[in-house]
Amino acid sequence: MSVTAPRGFRAAAVASGIKPSGLDLALVAADGAGTAAAVFTTNRAQAAPVVVSREHLAGGRVRAVVANAGCANAATGDGGLSDAREMAAAAARDLRCRPEEVLVASTGVIGVRLPMDRVRAGISQAVARLSPGGGAEAAQAIMTTDTRPKEIAVDVALAAGGARIGAMAKGAGMIAPRMATMLAFFTTDAAVEAPLLERALREAVGASLNRITVDGDTSTNDMAVFLSSGAAARVDGERDYAAFRDALVAAARAIAEMIVRDGEGATRIAEVRVEGASTEAEADAIVRTVAESPLVKTALHGGDPNWGRILAAAGRAGVPFDAAGVDVWIGDVWVAEGGAARAYDEAVAAAAMREDPVRLRVRLRGGTASSWMWTTDLSHGYVDINAHYRS
């Protein structure tokens, strides 16, 4: 399982003291520098580790990623940038590679500097602990308000033989990834050239981690990283690429589903679909507006088949469509046709609001474009967690 499932990777986690207790620093390292790809948050306020990892990735080859929980190293100015660079340099010293071959990631409180003495000591301990079975503890160490670790491994059959993809992620709040996600780490032992690795990562993230929302709040620290050790078969030709991409999409969707199911306070998840839009961008805009609507999310919490709120949210998405041509389904229950109520059985619709996941579907009569997202309900738990947790 996790990021050490593919050959050629080791991982470790330590309790470095950045958080008051528990594992809080994870290290994932390939046996040698390999190809890498990453996508980062589109938030204008980019955390220091995002800035530094983007710089290092430009070097083309990556040996390791070091990640901490408990402190986001965001909104920390030039000092924070130095800290992020020092994190990479410390790991590079102990791993005997170049600092540019180390990516860094942080998650936790915004606006607070990292305790660098603890970070440096933690990194040294982590390097000493690196093991091929360390993936599980690494997945533990990056949790913040997560209630459970998120990890997966999938096999992929290539022309030249088998390979694997492993992944771990964290994320429960400040989740509305756009072109990236909270922190997600993918590894593979397939030998993949960097441009192909990036293409696969972008395709997979677009079909998974960019399709989840817990609260609409895109983080300053979002980062999805993909490392290849090249220890197994090579991805060669479009057929191999398709198999590889499909396996990565499966892994990324599983990770995305784990994140949304562990969304802060979530008691229920829904899949929101929009069909019949003029363009994919318009379908995306409507899907996102419905998926992030507080009124839709509270109706989901109450199990109330309140399709009027779905229609109202779609209508405010900033997309020009004909409201008299909108159909709405809750599960398999067709509740609204041509923008108005159908005769449906309220009890059956209410039951559809308790399915797992709840399926909310909006069909326009504008074209053939479609989109989808996963979202959570909005519960007391979300309020409790966020009224007092300092993120």
Place this chain on the structure above:
Amino acid sequence: MSVTAPRGFRAAAVASGIKPSGLDLALVAADGAGTAAAVFTTNRAQAAPVVVSREHLAGGRVRAVVANAGCANAATGDGGLSDAREMAAAAARDLRCRPEEVLVASTGVIGVRLPMDRVRAGISQAVARLSPGGGAEAAQAIMTTDTRPKEIAVDVALAAGGARIGAMAKGAGMIAPRMATMLAFFTTDAAVEAPLLERALREAVGASLNRITVDGDTSTNDMAVFLSSGAAARVDGERDYAAFRDALVAAARAIAEMIVRDGEGATRIAEVRVEGASTEAEADAIVRTVAESPLVKTALHGGDPNWGRILAAAGRAGVPFDAAGVDVWIGDVWVAEGGAARAYDEAVAAAAMREDPVRLRVRLRGGTASSWMWTTDLSHGYVDINAHYRS
């Protein structure tokens, strides 16, 4: 107080049985048809009364507005449009005016047809009850999840003499008006030509009702209506206009503040300001994203001076700005400078999060444009109200 404060207006409310109990139908009528202006929701899904009122307003002169709570007459198809027209026609019959001189407004559950027998009977009773003291009961009759009626009257000194502006409104949830508001009714006895009335209404709404948000969910039924009886002095020239507009802005701001203070589940309100933006549209976009961020709203609920969330929300507003040039204040406490934490007293910042209203201020270094909004906290109460109320 309320819409009957200006001369030449009468109002009434009745319990027509649209809601299980209580006042649910309001009528505001001028003694004769006068000038009128209105702004309507920008939601693509426009309720039947919005469609019909827009048609009737095009006629140029308005005698009365009939409004009901308990049923939004939204997503009701052609039948709902007929019902809205019949509401206007019923009031016109009893008032002895043309149906086109009556505007209609509805608020309540979406996707349900009006019980027209009760509506017709209620309108007849309301016409019989019309009185110059009926403003207070009319303000009561349009409430849904509102916990208190919202009404005000202000005086305005014109060159030719005094005049008054009265107003009533409802709204507690599905509040994020854009170019309109839930239901707001303004009256004046000043004699004002229709184009000037509309200009004043648009300016006032842009500086008040369009600057509040409870949940980001723009309604299908938003409508702000302004009726002039012409029973008092005439608005003549730019100096009169300015006095008139300022009085209307004061009334509209007071009404907007009442709505946001009565926001569903609200225990606290905040004024969010953005300064130093390149354009007003960019300032608006950042203000709205911060004001609607669930993480900012839960921090507000917890009284947590969590400025990192303010910065993160600003950063995801889709506006290109330099995050290293952002300053943030909570009340008078300067908490972040140049995108990073300042040394500030946490206890003083926490106290600023308990002021009324809480003042959140973001300053960019991009230009001179600014914007502001009022928002509520996100509490258990919001979840309770909306998990089960069918809106």
